[in-house]
Amino acid sequence: MLPRIAKLDRHFAEAFQHYVQARSRGSSVLREIKAHVIHEGRDTAIRRSPTDLEPTKLIKASVETRMTPQEIESVDLGLIVSKANEISAEFERQISKHLFQTLEQVTDQTGLKKDAGGAQLTNEMLIELFSMMQMNFERSQSGDVVIVTAPGMAPTFEKLEREMNENAQIRAKWNAMMEQKRNEFREREINRNLAG
Numbered sequence: 001m002l003p004r005i006a007k008l009d010r011h012f013a014e015a016f017q018h019y020v021q022a023r024s025r026g027s028s029v030l031r032e033i034k035a036h037v038i039h040e041g042r043d044t045a046i047r048r049s050p051t052d053l054e055p056t057k058l059i060k061a062s063v064e065t066r067m068t069p070q071e072i073e074s075v076d077l078g079l080i081v082s083k084a085n086e087i088s089a090e091f092e093r094q095i096s097k098h099l100f101q102t103l104e105q106v107t108d109q110t111g112l113k114k115d116a117g118g119a120q121l122t123n124e125m126l127i128e129l130f131s132m133m134q135m136n137f138e139r140s141q142s143g144d145v146v147i148v149t150a151p152g153m154a155p156t157f158e159k160l161e162r163e164m165n166e167n168a169q170i171r172a173k174w175n176a177m178m179e180q181k182r183n184e185f186r187e188r189e190i191n192r193n194l195a196g
Helices: 006-024 069-073 077-110 123-132 151-166 168-195
Strands: 044-049 052-056
Touching: 006 077, 123 151, 123 168, 151 168
Parallel strands: none
Antiparallel strands: 044 052
16 A cells, blocks of 8 residues: 555545536526635624624535445545535535525515416516516626526527517517616715715
8 A cells, every 4th residue: 555645645635625616506596696714703693784783593404425335445536526526416406405595584574475276377477577676797798697597498598588589569668677786886986985
């Protein structure tokens, strides 16, 4: 057996950790969210404005993996990557679950939740939903918005996009709502700059 070299062990552990962290944020929704490390403390909060501080819950995500004696005897790079991917997938599942539970709680508390009661999604519903939201336009004139949906909804969104492109009335309503959102954003930015 080759001697252990502490520096190589440390580099391997760091590389493994970075790989798992990157892979566990692999879904498009998790990649969109900025993340940071909390080095101390037991509480977190979201500061929405200088006077609005909303406490949030810290959660512990942990993953266990198992290796058989036979796997340990014949460990190779393929097994290490396989275990790292297994760990990453479970972290991603736990973090995503917490994210969607938090979104559910926040939309309940803020009144921004819309239940269609089983009705089919329409462009009119989307316009109503977007009109309820605060939108930013720093990165795009279409708004800094991400829609997260089940894969089975993709055909519905394609149909709604076609309908919006073909129906001038729906397009006009959408454009008017988006222009209102751009004006609200400009007003917030002017007030923020004047206050700062």
